Amino acid sequence: MLLMxxxxxxxxxxxxxxxxxxxxxxxxxxxxxxxxxxDALYITLAxxxxxxxxxxxxxxxGSIVFFGxxxxxxxxxxxxxxxxxxxxxxxxxxxxSGLALIFGFGILRLRGAFFALATIGVIEAVQAFVENFTxxxxxxxxxxxxxxxxxxxxxxxxxxxxxxxxxxxxxxSLYLSFAIKTSKFGLGLLAIGQNEDAAAILGVPTSxxxxxxxxxxxxxxxxAGGLYFFKSAFIQPSDAFDLSLSTEALVVGMLGGEGTxxxxxxxxxxxxxxxxxxxxxxTFANFQLVVSGALLLLIVLFFPGGLMGFIYSRFPRTQKVxx
Amino acid sequence: xxxxxVLEKVxxxxxxxxxxxxxxxxxxxxxxxxxxxxxxxxxxxxxxLINGVxxxxxxxxxxxxxxxxxxxxxxxxxxxxxxxHQIVQPLTNMTVLENCTVGACFGKDNLPLHRAxxxxxxxxxxxxxxxxxxxxxxxxTIAGKKRLELARALAAQPKLLMLDEVxxxxxxxxxxxxxxxxxxxxxxxxxxxxIEHLMQAIMSLSDRIVVLNFGQKLxxxxxxxxxxxxxxxxxxxxxxxxxxxLQGSSA
Ligand SMILES: Nc1ncnc2c1ncn2[C@@H]1O[C@H](COP(=O)(O)OP(=O)(O)OP(=O)(O)O)[C@@H](O)[C@H]1O
Ligand SMILES: [Mg+2]
Numbered sequence: 183m184l185l186m187x188x189x190x191x192x193x194x195x196x197x198x199x200x201x202x203x204x205x206x207x208x209x210x211x212x213x214x215x216x217x218x219x220x221d222a223l224y225i226t227l228a229x230x231x232x233x234x235x236x237x238x239x240x241x242x243x244g245s246i247v248f249f250g251x252x253x254x255x256x257x258x259x260x261x262x263x264x265x266x267x268x269x270x271x272x273x274x275x276x277x278x279s280g281l282a283l284i285f286g287f288g289i290l291r292l293r294g295a296f297f298a299l300a301t302i303g304v305i306e307a308v309q310a311f312v313e314n315f316t317x318x319x320x321x322x323x324x325x326x327x328x329x330x331x332x333x334x335x336x337x338x339x340x341x342x343x344x345x346x347x348x349x350x351x352x353x354x355s356l357y358l359s360f361a362i363k364t365s366k367f368g369l370g371l372l373a374i375g376q377n378e379d380a381a382a383i384l385g386v387p388t389s390x391x392x393x394x395x396x397x398x399x400x401x402x403x404x405x406a407g408g409l410y411f412f413k414s415a416f417i418q419p420s421d422a423f424d425l426s427l428s429t430e431a432l433v434v435g436m437l438g439g440e441g442t443x444x445x446x447x448x449x450x451x452x453x454x455x456x457x458x459x460x461x462x463x464x465t466f467a468n469f470q471l472v473v474s475g476a477l478l479l480l481i482v483l484f485f486p487g488g489l490m491g492f493i494y495s496r497f498p499r500t501q502k503v504x505x
Numbered sequence: 506x507x508x509x510x511v512l513e514k515v516x517x518x519x520x521x522x523x524x525x526x527x528x529x530x531x532x533x534x535x536x537x538x539x540x541x542x543x544x545x546x547x548x549x550x551x552x553x554l555i556n557g558v559x560x561x562x563x564x565x566x567x568x569x570x571x572x573x574x575x576x577x578x579x580x581x582x583x584x585x586x587x588x589x590h591q592i593v594q595p596l597t598n599m600t601v602l603e604n605c606t607v608g609a610c611f612g613k614d615n616l617p618l619h620r621a622x623x624x625x626x627x628x629x630x631x632x633x634x635x636x637x638x639x640x641x642x643x644x645x646t647i648a649g650k651k652r653l654e655l656a657r658a659l660a661a662q663p664k665l666l667m668l669d670e671v672x673x674x675x676x677x678x679x680x681x682x683x684x685x686x687x688x689x690x691x692x693x694x695x696x697x698x699x700i701e702h703l704m705q706a707i708m709s710l711s712d713r714i715v716v717l718n719f720g721q722k723l724x725x726x727x728x729x730x731x732x733x734x735x736x737x738x739x740x741x742x743x744x745x746x747x748x749x750x751l752q753g754s755s756a
Contacts, residue, residue: 365618369606373607376599380596383558383578384661385583385615386607
């Protein structure tokens with residue numbers, strides 16, 4: 183772990199996190215903060231999905247379930263039991279990770295398209311369960327009272343604290359991706375992603391590793407979900423388990439370069455900025471999905487390695503620095 | 506000499522096809538045991554049974570005194586048993602060195618990453634792939650990929666190395682080189698069980714030979730014995746060219 187400190191990439195991540203934290207503070211720019219909060223959220227979701235998709239080679243359409251369930255657990259603990267935010271977030275993260283571990287051993291027996299389909303099934307099943315689960319408000323959802331922001335110094339102050347926490351979660355996601363990529367666990371995952379049967383014959387404990395990475399990839403998205411829905415003070419199933427957000431996280435990974443830490447982060451950032459622009463522009467507001475669809479097609483056709491694949495091939499030396 | 510791997514009455518059926526039947530033999534420590542037999546005799550299937558890709562229907566497989574029958578491939582690898590594939594299985598987007606590091610990390614000694622890299626470098630050097638160490642596996646020629654199979658298995662520091670037709674598809678110079686590599690590996694004290702169709706090579710490399718036909722053992726013995734064995738010659742007479750090679754190589 184200490185060895186990571188000697189890697190330039192460690193400091194590049196630190197720099198990005200500091201830049202995120204300071205940028206809106208400098209001009210006390212609230213609208214910039216809101217836009218960067220969504221960027222940080224997208225980077226968190228895409229980086230953790232990348233552990234499954236880019237490292238282990240498993241297409242998970244259900245990554246948003248981690249985000250949504252984390253949101254529900256956190257909101258429920260805050261609302262029904264008056265828990266403070268931080269313990270609620272931690273329990274949400276651990277709870278969702280634990281569920282993913284149990285689930286992972288089951289559905290990760292499936293491969294390729296079968297696994298991808300099963301993950302869509304997971305979204306549907308969890309959403310159906312929550313819609314019928316009265317303690318979580320069923321399909322109407324849960325509203326939080328304005329009181330919840332009091333311990334954080336009132337709404338205005340709370341929004342800043344939540345923003346810094348989201349940036350911290352983003353930073354942890356990037357470090358997690360980096361640490362796994364440079365570890366033995368990561369090497370085993372990459373081997374699984376290349377050729378699972380060969381990996382097993384070389385001694386990689388494939389079932390255990392797959393379930394483990396599925397579970398690990400659930401932890402920070404669940405915390406991000408908790409933060410996001412605490413901030414909204416409202417959660418309902420259709421927002422929490424939105425398949426299109428899952429799909430966008432996949433697109434972002436391919437856009438930036440599956441399996442790279444930098445590419446996925448930059449991809450998520452650019453995608454979210456572009457989406458923000460399209461949504462607010464009067465010309466494109468209704469074409470947001472058309473544009474992202476076209477973008478995906480272009481990448482798949484012309485830049486199969488994504489943004490990072492392109493940069494690596496143009497400037498091979500960057501491979502030594504940018505993970 | 507002590508037995509490293511012992512097979513007792515091992516059998517495997519695929520639907521209506523008895524691919525391996527009542528097969529018993531042992532691989533002794535330090536030897537090169539050659540496994541030959543016509544196409545479809547069940548040689549590769551036997552490798553799959555030993556390293557856990559399939560569980561045998563019947564019989565028992567013991568490795569260094571431990572019963573490994575039906576164990577999962579990754580567990581078998583930990584016991585110190587590594588193999589190559591007849592159809593190469595490179596981790597295509599990883600470099601040669603990374604491929605070997607996977608072998609070393611998850612092989613017999615379960616090495617931490619930095620020590621695995623050293624073991625991988627060593628295996629790369631032994632197989633003569635130094636110049637290609639940083640190349641992606643997908644960029645190698647078929648001969649290179651064959652060597653990579655061997656290097657990766659070797660990086661696991663196995664007690665027993667199982668080679669499935671590592672000479673197939675190589676030109677005479679490459680075959681020559683590969684035979685040298687196999688000899689060097691054996692000198693390091695690694696026991697080898699190898700499948701090969703190239704008669705001349707297998708007859709000169711092996712200490713002993715087991716002949717398989719229709720999933721059953723046809724003969725077992727030192728190369729000269731086996732080559733004179735009437736049933737073996739008969740089995741190979743279906744393929745006059747091989748029969749001639751068999752005769753030629755023992756003479
Ligand atoms: N997974 C499988 N499912 C069904 N049949 C199989 C399977 N694997 C092998 N077989 C059959 O078992 C028999 C033995 O095959 P195997 O690959 O072991 O032969 P081999 O001795 O290695 O032949 P070769 O010299 O051609 O490599 C063949 O008839 C083959 O078709
Ligand atoms: Mg074969």
